Amino acid sequence: MPITAETSTAIAYAHREIETAQRLLENITEAIRNxxxxxxxDAFGRLQGELQLGIPSGSGAHRLYNLPWSVCKPVLEMHIAQQRAIVDALSEKALAEMRESLTT
Known part of the structure; x- marks a missing residue:
């Protein structure tokens, strides 16, 4: 197998995070501009005035409510950059895995 399932899954998850964060960032940026x-x-169709940040369930749940949009924008930008770096690193790993499979 040229690329491990673990590597390809991690790449897919990072891409999904980038796409989701970019859509949210575009919505926030356009609204702030206007x-x-x-x-x-939310999942029930209710308009949200701010975002929430946290670990949503269990005895160790932590959540911040009412994060203003102005705070969310730099957090999303940082998250996108971090996920892109993960994709880059995993792409290098995938290339190494492919090279290794060709030599064995």
Whole structure:
């Protein structure tokens, strides 16, 4: 097998994080530019005025409520950059795995 399932899955998850964060960032950036509240809705279709940040369940749950959009923008930008770095590193790993499979 040229690339391990673990590597390909990790790459896919990182790409999903990038795509999700970029969509959210675009919504927030456009709304801020237009001096509007972003049209971000929860799973029940209710409009959300801010975001939440946290670990949502269990006895160790921690959650911050009402994070303003202005705080969310740099956090999303940082998250996108971090996930892109992960994709880059995993791509190098995938190439190494492919090279190794060719030599064995």
């Amino acid at each position: 001096h509007e509240a972003p049209d971000i809705r």
